[in-house]
Amino acid sequence: MTVLPSAPADVLHRTKHTYGLMRDATRMFRTLAARHGDPFLLPTLDETYVVTGDPKHVAAIFAADPDVMDPPSGVVEPLLGNGSVVLARGARHRRKRRVLAPPLHGQRMKAWADVIATAARSAFANVRSGESVELLTRTQRLSLDVIVRAIFGMTDPARIALFHRVVGAVIEGLPAWLLFAPWLQRPMFGVGPWDRYRRAERALLDLLREEIARARATPDEARDDVLALLLAARDEDGAALPDDELLDELRTLVIAGHETTATTLAWALWLLHRNPDALVRLRDELAPLGRSPDPAALATLPWLDAVCDETLRVAPIVPIMARRLARDWELAGAVIPGGTMVCPAVMLTHFDPALYPDPARFDPARFLARRYTPGEFYPYGGGARRCLGASMAGYELKLALGTVLAAHRFAPLGDDSIGNVMNGITTRPSKPLRLRAL
Numbered sequence: 001m002t003v004l005p006s007a008p009a010d011v012l013h014r015t016k017h018t019y020g021l022m023r024d025a026t027r028m029f030r031t032l033a034a035r036h037g038d039p040f041l042l043p044t045l046d047e048t049y050v051v052t053g054d055p056k057h058v059a060a061i062f063a064a065d066p067d068v069m070d071p072p073s074g075v076v077e078p079l080l081g082n083g084s085v086v087l088a089r090g091a092r093h094r095r096k097r098r099v100l101a102p103p104l105h106g107q108r109m110k111a112w113a114d115v116i117a118t119a120a121r122s123a124f125a126n127v128r129s130g131e132s133v134e135l136l137t138r139t140q141r142l143s144l145d146v147i148v149r150a151i152f153g154m155t156d157p158a159r160i161a162l163f164h165r166v167v168g169a170v171i172e173g174l175p176a177w178l179l180f181a182p183w184l185q186r187p188m189f190g191v192g193p194w195d196r197y198r199r200a201e202r203a204l205l206d207l208l209r210e211e212i213a214r215a216r217a218t219p220d221e222a223r224d225d226v227l228a229l230l231l232a233a234r235d236e237d238g239a240a241l242p243d244d245e246l247l248d249e250l251r252t253l254v255i256a257g258h259e260t261t262a263t264t265l266a267w268a269l270w271l272l273h274r275n276p277d278a279l280v281r282l283r284d285e286l287a288p289l290g291r292s293p294d295p296a297a298l299a300t301l302p303w304l305d306a307v308c309d310e311t312l313r314v315a316p317i318v319p320i321m322a323r324r325l326a327r328d329w330e331l332a333g334a335v336i337p338g339g340t341m342v343c344p345a346v347m348l349t350h351f352d353p354a355l356y357p358d359p360a361r362f363d364p365a366r367f368l369a370r371r372y373t374p375g376e377f378y379p380y381g382g383g384a385r386r387c388l389g390a391s392m393a394g395y396e397l398k399l400a401l402g403t404v405l406a407a408h409r410f411a412p413l414g415d416d417s418i419g420n421v422m423n424g425i426t427t428r429p430s431k432p433l434r435l436r437a438l
């Protein structure tokens with residue numbers, strides 16, 4: 001039986017790997033894969049991970065029996081709640097996905113086309129010529145607008161603004177250092193970081209409870225937002241989603257669906273302006289649609305689609321699709337003991353020169369030249385835990401990017417060397433992404 005190659009496992013190396021994982025996981029994975037081969041064992045202070053970027057191993061992990069591939073751990077529980085689909089396993093996970101998937105299905109996206117276009121126009125409405133435009137703040141506003149309208153059917157601007165503040169406080173209240181430090185997650189006389197986070201979380205849950213109560217009090221056949229559909233949904237035994245689970249699913253959708261799309265959209269705008277050929281080709285594709293393009297037409301543009309995929313390749317938001325083995329399982333000819341975390345590392349696969357020649361180059365044309373398999377391109381993860389919002393995100397990215405570019409012109413600004421760095425379980429740009437408005 002094969003033994004997987006391992007990085008050195010003494011305390012010094014475990015400490016070094018733990019630090020490397022927090023600081024620059026991509027660089028560390030690349031160095032270790034080059035030194036030890038793929039897959040390799042990565043010993044950290046917590047535990048030893050099995051890491052792979054090899055498409056055939058990644059595909060095997062995604063195709064495995066879902067009952068073997070449990071969710072990684074409860075690290076995200078304070079953020080998403082223990083009723084969240086993200087933390088569910090086995091039959092419970094499958095049941096939850098059956099309820100959550102239909103309201104987020106690709107066919108329903110068309111209902112949100114105008115919501116997305118309006119949110120895109122309004123997020124960039126006050127941009128003035130010559131201004132330095134910080135992209136992420138605006139794309140966050142845009143994606144939160146979309147999510148609260150799509151999920152709750154919310155239209156009152158004051159209520160939407162309140163949601164913005166409360167969700168922002170929750171996300172900022174739980175930075176990576178607090179998320180990964182359970183020993184700091186305790187009250188400190190009402191003034192510590194954990195107390196602050198809990199207050200923000202309570203405010204969000206109160207808002208969500210109000211939305212649930214409002215939707216129940218005013219049942220409306222015409223309502224087609226996600227909440228209305230979830231309230232009406234029944235599982236195969238005829239049971240509705242229990243209230244505490246509904247609450248955690250709603251906060252999961254708001255948190256998982258907001259920051260991810262916002263960061264990808266900000267990267268797309270920034271990367272296009274660093275790569276003039278790709279931008280010119282996109283402007284040529286958009287030109288016939290005018291300054292207020294029809295969303296249905298935007299959704300069919302091939303170069304726009306390729307630009308979004310290439311952005312998700314070079315700047316994937318979730319860097320590791322971790323799974324915890326429920327029992328012993330075989331990978332690359334080696335038996336991996338149950339309880340081990342196996343981790344497809346997106347940045348290894350997406351930057352493999354055999355799959356993506358000259359991988360550091362932003363080149364959307366590669367997505368027109370060939371189709372990538374689920375083990376080769378997986379910004380939305382894969383298998384039984386693949387992102388439930390992938391259709392919505394892909395549609396929103398295209399519509400928002402096309403709408404913003406049709407109405408505005410920008411020039412590159414400032415620093416060229418902005419990296420995609422780990423920020424807890426997701427990634428973020430290492431510096432603010434800015435463009436100059438023309």
Ligand code: HEM
Pocket residue numbers: 085086087097104252253254256257258260261264316317318321322379380381382383384385386387388389390392393
């Ligand atoms: C560009 C935007 C997005 C990216 C890159 C993204 C990426 C991901 C990834 C990588 C996962 C984990 C998959 C795995 O472990 O295999 C995930 C899970 C999930 N995402 Fe997204 N996501 C995005 C947008 C959204 C949106 C808009 C929603 C919903 C409104 C959403 C809802 C979810 C949910 C509910 C899960 C958990 C699925 C499960 O555990 O079964 N995501 N997403």
